[in-house]
Amino acid sequence: MTVRVQTGDFDLAQEVRQLRAGNGKVGGIVTFVGTVRDLNEGANVSEMELEHYPGMTEQSIEAIIGQAKERWPVYDALVIHRVGPLKPLDQIVLVAVTSAHRGEAFAACEFIIDYLKTEAPFWKKEQTPEGARWVDARVSDDVALKKWEM
Structure with a gap:
């Protein structure tokens, strides 16, 4: 299990190679990459700034991964x-x-x-032609989260 919060970009192919290296049991690798959109809620977005709480953010993500590993037989997560x-x-x-x-x-x-x-402590601020605005959680994200409740 690896969690990194960083300012620099990442190389998807390199990260996947490292994640599966040396484990011949791996039969499936699933990846998701999220990107910055240039339009959100009807406004053009020129920049998004993400802030976090160092230490707490990493612990929160590690806990999320731990829950996933309890629910499914995964070998590793990044x-x-x-x-x-x-x-x-x-x-x-x-x-x-x-x-x-x-x-x-x-x-x-x-x-x-x-x-x-929905749960990790990140705060997002978008720059739009009307000025800066904080991004609130979406209702659709809360709905998606509910399907995992037991």
Whole structure:
């Protein structure tokens, strides 16, 4: 399990190679990459700035991964989340999960990203032509999270 919160970009192919290296049991790798959109809620976005609470953010993400590993037989998981100023098309987040089979890897990856969107302590501020605005959680993200309740 690896969690990194960083300002720099990441290389998807390199990260996947490292995640699966040396584990011949891996039969499925599922990845999700989130990017900055240039339009949100009807406004043009020229930049998004992400802030976090160092230490607490990493612990929160590790707990999310731990919950995924309790629910599904995954071998490993990687979450990289960027912070700082980002431009449209920039990569924000990578979630990658390895498992023996695709079904478990897909479910765990979706679970992790749903929890990241709603539970991880990140704050997003967008720059629009009307000025800066903080981004609130979406109702659709809360709905997605509810499907994981037991």
